[in-house]
Amino acid sequence: xxxxxxxxxxxxxxxxxxxxxxxxxxxxxxxxxxxxxxxxxxxxxxxxxxxxxxxxxxxxxxxxxxxxxxxxxxxxxxxxxxxxxxxxxxxxxxxxxxxxxxxxxxxxxxxxxxxxxxxxxxxxxxxxxxxxxxxxxxxxxxxxxxxxxxxxxxxxxxxxxxxxxxxxxxxxxxxxxxxxxxxxxxxxxx
Amino acid sequence: xxxxxxxxxxxxxxxxxxxxxxxxxxxxxxxxxxxxxxxxxxxxxxxxxxxxxxxxxxxxxxxxxxxxxxxxxxxxxxxxxxxxxxxxxxxxxxxxxxxxxxxxxxxxxxxxxxxxxxxxxxxxxxxxxxxxxxxxxxxxxxxxxxxxxxxxxxxxxxxxxxxxxxxxxxxxxxxxxxxxxxxxxxxxxxxxxxxxxxxxxxxxxxxxxxxxxxxxxxxxxxxxxxxxxxxxxxxxxxxxxxxxxxxxxxxxxxxxxxxxxxxxxxxxxxxxxxxxxxxxxxxxxxxxxxxxxxxxxxxxxxxxxxxxxxxxxxxxxxxxxxxxxxxxxxxxxxxxxxxxxxxxxxxxxxxxxxxxxxxxxxxxxxxxxxxxxxxxxxxxxxxxxxxxxxxxxxxxxxxxxxxxxxxxxxxxxxxxxxxxxxxxxxxxxxxxxxxxxxxxxxxxxxxxxxxxxxxxxxxxxxxxxxxxxxxxxxxxxxxxxxxxxxxxxxxxxxxxxxxxxxxxxxxxxxxxxxxxxxxxxxxxxxxxxxxxxxxxxxxxxxxxxxxxxxxxxxxxxxxxxxxxxxxxxxxxxxxxxxxxxxxxxxxxxxxxxxxxxxxxxxxxxxxxxxxxxxxxxxxxxxxxxxxxxxxxxxxxxxxxxxxxxxxxxxxxxxxxxxxxxxxxxxxxxxxxxxxxxxxxxxxxxxxxxxxxxxxxxxxxxxxxx
Numbered sequence: 001x002x003x004x005x006x007x008x009x010x011x012x013x014x015x016x017x018x019x020x021x022x023x024x025x026x027x028x029x030x031x032x033x034x035x036x037x038x039x040x041x042x043x044x045x046x047x048x049x050x051x052x053x054x055x056x057x058x059x060x061x062x063x064x065x066x067x068x069x070x071x072x073x074x075x076x077x078x079x080x081x082x083x084x085x086x087x088x089x090x091x092x093x094x095x096x097x098x099x100x101x102x103x104x105x106x107x108x109x110x111x112x113x114x115x116x117x118x119x120x121x122x123x124x125x126x127x128x129x130x131x132x133x134x135x136x137x138x139x140x141x142x143x144x145x146x147x148x149x150x151x152x153x154x155x156x157x158x159x160x161x162x163x164x165x166x167x168x169x170x171x172x173x174x175x176x177x178x179x180x181x182x183x184x185x186x187x188x189x190x
Numbered sequence: 191x192x193x194x195x196x197x198x199x200x201x202x203x204x205x206x207x208x209x210x211x212x213x214x215x216x217x218x219x220x221x222x223x224x225x226x227x228x229x230x231x232x233x234x235x236x237x238x239x240x241x242x243x244x245x246x247x248x249x250x251x252x253x254x255x256x257x258x259x260x261x262x263x264x265x266x267x268x269x270x271x272x273x274x275x276x277x278x279x280x281x282x283x284x285x286x287x288x289x290x291x292x293x294x295x296x297x298x299x300x301x302x303x304x305x306x307x308x309x310x311x312x313x314x315x316x317x318x319x320x321x322x323x324x325x326x327x328x329x330x331x332x333x334x335x336x337x338x339x340x341x342x343x344x345x346x347x348x349x350x351x352x353x354x355x356x357x358x359x360x361x362x363x364x365x366x367x368x369x370x371x372x373x374x375x376x377x378x379x380x381x382x383x384x385x386x387x388x389x390x391x392x393x394x395x396x397x398x399x400x401x402x403x404x405x406x407x408x409x410x411x412x413x414x415x416x417x418x419x420x421x422x423x424x425x426x427x428x429x430x431x432x433x434x435x436x437x438x439x440x441x442x443x444x445x446x447x448x449x450x451x452x453x454x455x456x457x458x459x460x461x462x463x464x465x466x467x468x469x470x471x472x473x474x475x476x477x478x479x480x481x482x483x484x485x486x487x488x489x490x491x492x493x494x495x496x497x498x499x500x501x502x503x504x505x506x507x508x509x510x511x512x513x514x515x516x517x518x519x520x521x522x523x524x525x526x527x528x529x530x531x532x533x534x535x536x537x538x539x540x541x542x543x544x545x546x547x548x549x550x551x552x553x554x555x556x557x558x559x560x561x562x563x564x565x566x567x568x569x570x571x572x573x574x575x576x577x578x579x580x581x582x583x584x585x586x587x588x589x590x591x592x593x594x595x596x597x598x599x600x601x602x603x604x605x606x607x608x609x610x611x612x613x614x615x616x617x618x619x620x621x622x623x624x625x626x627x628x629x630x631x632x633x634x635x636x637x638x639x640x641x642x643x644x645x646x647x648x649x650x651x652x653x654x655x656x657x658x659x660x661x662x663x664x665x666x667x668x669x670x671x672x673x674x675x676x677x678x679x680x681x682x683x684x685x686x687x688x689x690x691x692x693x694x695x696x697x698x699x700x701x702x703x704x705x706x707x708x709x710x711x712x713x714x715x716x717x718x719x720x721x722x723x724x725x726x727x728x729x730x731x732x733x734x735x736x737x738x739x740x741x742x743x744x745x746x747x748x749x750x751x752x753x754x755x756x757x758x759x760x761x762x763x764x765x766x767x768x769x770x771x772x773x774x775x776x777x778x779x780x781x782x783x784x785x786x787x788x789x790x791x792x793x794x795x796x797x798x799x800x801x802x803x804x805x806x807x808x809x810x811x812x813x814x815x816x817x818x819x820x821x822x823x824x825x826x827x828x829x830x831x832x833x834x835x836x837x838x839x840x841x842x843x844x845x846x847x848x849x850x851x852x853x854x855x856x857x858x859x860x861x862x863x864x865x866x867x868x869x870x871x872x873x874x875x876x877x878x879x880x881x882x883x884x885x886x887x888x889x890x891x892x893x894x895x
Binding site for chain 1: 263342343345346348350365366367368370371503522523526529532533536537541544548571585586588589611618789810
C-alpha cells in the first residue's frame with residue numbers, strides 16, 4: 001500500500017467526545033431522577049406522607065366508595081395498620097384495633113385503614129371475618145404502600161395527623177384499645 | 191443450618207471473585223503469569239461454588255422451609271415439586287442468585303478454553319466477568335438475601351433479616367403457616383423456561399463484552415476478539431431470542447387477551463439488547479471481511495452489555511412500572527452506580543482507542559454488501575431509538591411536567607412498523623449484493639457512477655427471477671380481496687424474501703452439483719456444511735419471514751367479538767359458527783375450582799370441526815387464571831376466553847372470541863429460526879485467521895458471496 005493511502009491516525013473529534021459525555025451524563029441524570037422518585041418514601045415522624053390509593057376488599061367501603069385516596073383524608077387523623085393473615089402477633093391486636101375503631105367510627109375526624117401485606121385473598125378475607133373487622137381494609141397490591149412506608153414487618157401502625165404528617169409509629173401489636181386512644185386523642189386537640 | 195450455609199457460600203464466592211479481580215490486575219501490571227493463572231483458577235471455581243449455593247436454596251424450597259422469607263414468598267405446600275424447584279427464579283432475590291449462577295457457568299466455561307494464543311486477553315476477561323459476578327452477588331449479600339430468615343422480636347413483630355437481631359428469636363413453622371405460593375400465572379411451562387432463557391441470553395452477552403473490553407485495554411484491536419466471541423454471541427443471541435419467543439407464547443396461552451406482545455417496558459427492556467445484538471452479529475461480518483466498522487462493532491457490543499444491565503435495572507429497581515416488575519427493593523442505587531461506572535469506563539476506553547480502530551477499507555457503493563449491512567444496522571438502531579424513547583419518556587415527562595405519561599402500543603407500532611418492513615426487504619435483497627472491491631486498480635478504473643451501476647446491476651440481475659413469484663403472490667392476494675396496503679406490502683415482502691432465499695440455496699447447490707458431479711441434495715447438504723454461517727444465516731432469515739407472516743396475520747387480520755350467550759346459542763366469527771353446549775363447575779384434584787364451558791365449532795358448511803374448552807380456574811389461594819380454548823391450525827387460530835367468570839351461569843355466559851389468522855407461523859418460524867442458529871453456531875475447528883493483507887488481495891467481486 002502506498003504512503004498516500006494511509007490515513008492519518010485520528011482520535012475521536014473533541015466535539016463528539018463532549019457530546020457523548022453530555023449525553024451519557026444526561027441519561028444517568030434522568031435515571032437517577034427516576035430512581036430517586038422510586039426510592040422516596042422513607043417516612044419519619046414529622047414527614048408528610050406521599051399520596052396513595054387503596055382498592056378496598058370486597059364488602060368494604062369508605063364514604064360510599066370502594067377506593068380510598070389518601071390525600072382526600074386531609075383534616076382527619078388517619079390510623080394505618082399493616083397486617084397479614086399469617087401474622088400471629090397481628091391477631092393479638094386485631095380485637096383491640098376493632099374496639100378502638102368502634103369508639104371513633106361516629107367521629108368524622110378519625111379514619112382507620114387496614115392494609116394487608118403480602119397475603120392471599122382467601123385467608124385474608126377469613127381473617128377479617130374472624131375478627132369482625134369493620135374499618136376499611138385493602139390488599140397492598142405489589143407491596144406499593146408498604147414500600148412507601150418502608151415497613152419492616154407486621155404488625156406496624158402509623159398515625160397521621162390532620163395535616164397529613166406522620167406523628168407516631170407503633171411497631172408490634174397494641175396491648176389494649178386504651179393504648180390506641182392515648183395516641184389518637186392528643187392529635188384531635190386543636 | 192442450611193440457610194446460613196447457603197449465605198456463607200455466597201459470601202465466599204463473592205470474596206473469591208474479588209480475589210480474582212485483584213490477582214488479574216496484579217498479573218497484568220506486574221506481568222506475572224502466575225497471578226493471571228491464579229485469577230483464572232478462581233474464576234473457574236465460581237460455578238461449582240454457586241451451584242452449591244443454588245442447590246441449597248432449592249433444598250430449602252423443596253423442603254418447604256417457610257422460616258426463610260424467600261421460600262415463604264414463592265411457594266406453598268400444595269405446589270408440585272417441579273414448580274418448587276423452578277420457584278428459584280420466581281422472586282427477586284432467588285432470581286438474582288440464579289442470574290449469578292448462570293453468569294458463573296459462562297465464566298467458568300470461558301476459563302476452560304485454550305488461551306495459548308490470547309494470553310493478553312485473559313486477565314481482562316477475568317476482570318470483567320468477575321466484576322459482573324461480584325456485583326450481582328453483592329446485591330444478594332447486602333440487599334436481597336434469598337437466605338434471610340423470619341424473626342420474632344420481643345414486641346412480637348415478625349420481620350425478615352439475615353442475621354439474628356438482638357432480642358429476637360427465629361420464627362417457628364407454626365407461627366408462619368403456609369407460604370404465599372407462586373402466582374398461578376407463572377405456573378406455565380412457557381413461564382418456567384422463559385426467564386432462564388432470557389437470563390442465559392443476558393449473561394452470555396457478558397463474554398463478548400469482556401473480550402471487547404480486553405481488546406480495548408490491551409490495544410489488540412484487530413478482529414481477533416470478534417472471531418473468538420462469534421460463537422458466544424450467537425449462543426447469547428439464540429437464548430435471548432428463545433426467551434423473547436417463549437415469553438410471547440406464554441402471554442398468548444395464559445393472559446387471555448389474544449395477543450403475544452404488549453410493548454410493556456420489561457418486554458422492551460429484553461428486546462433492546464436483542465436489537466443491538468442482532469445488529470452486532472451482522473456488522474462483525476463486515477469487520478471480518480473488509481476490516482471496516484471497527485468502531486461501530488465496539489459501540490454495539492458495549493451498548494448490548496449496557497442494555498442488558500440497564501434492562502435488568504429498570505425492571506428490578508421500581509423505576510418503571512410494569513406487569514413484570516418485581517416488588518421495589520433497595521438494590522436500585524447500587525445498580526445505578528454499577529451502570530454509571532461501567533458506562534463511563536467503556537466509553538472512556540473506546541475514546542482512548544478510537545484512533546486504533548480505524549477502518550482498513552472504504553465503502554464504495556450504496557449497493558455493496560457492506561453498505562446494505564450498514565443500512566441494516568441503521569434500521570436496527572432506528573427501532574432501538576423508538577423503543578428507548580418509549581421506555582424513558584415517562585421519566586422525561588415526569589421530570590418536565592411532574593406527570594408520568596406512558597406511550598402505548600400504537601406509538602411503537604406506528605414508529606417501528608415501517609422500520610421492520612424495511613428490514614424485511616433488506617433481508618431479502620442484501621444476500622444478492624456483492625462485497626466491495628478493495629484493490630486500487632479496480633478503484634481507479636471506474637468512476638463512482640459506474641461503480642454504483644455495476645453493484646446495482648449485480649443485484650438486479652439476480653433479483654428478477656425470485657421477484658416473479660413474489661409478484662404472483664401480490665396479484666393473488668389482491669385478487670383474493672385484500673386491500674390493506676400495509677398487509678399487501680408486508681406479505682409481498684415476506685414472499686420476496688422467501689423466494690430470494692430459496693433461490694440462493696438453489697443457485698449455489700446447483701452450481702456445486704454441476705461442478706462436483708454430485709446429486710443436488712448432497713450438494714445442498716455439503717454446501718451448507720462448508721459455509722454454515724451463511725446458510726445458517728439464510729435459514730434464520732427464513733424463520734424470521736415465517737414469524738413475520740404470523741405477526742402480519744395477527745396484527746392486521748385479527749377479528750374479535752364478544753357476546754353473552756345462553757346454552758344452545760350460536761355466534762359467528764370469520765366464517766366459523768360456535769355453539770355454546772354446556773357449562774360445568776367442579777373442583778380439580780389439586781384443589782382448583784374449575785369453571786369450564788364447552789363449545790362446538792362448525793365451518794361455513796356446517797360441518798363439525800371440534801370442541802373448545804375455555805375455562806376459568808381459581809387456585810386454593812384465591813388467585814384466578816383464565817385458560818383460553820384454542821383451535822389451532824396453520825391457517826388460523828380460534829381463541830375463546832371465558833370472561834367475567836363471577837356471574838357465569840348457563841343462561842348468561844360472556845365469551846370473548848378472537849380469530850387470529852396465520853399466528854401459528856410465528857411459533858413455527860421460531861423453530862426454523864432456532865434450527866438456523868444451531869447450524870450457524872455449530873462448532874467447527876478453529877481455522878487460522880487470514881491476515882487482512884492477504885484478504886484484501888483476494889478476488890473481491892463475488893456476487894452472492
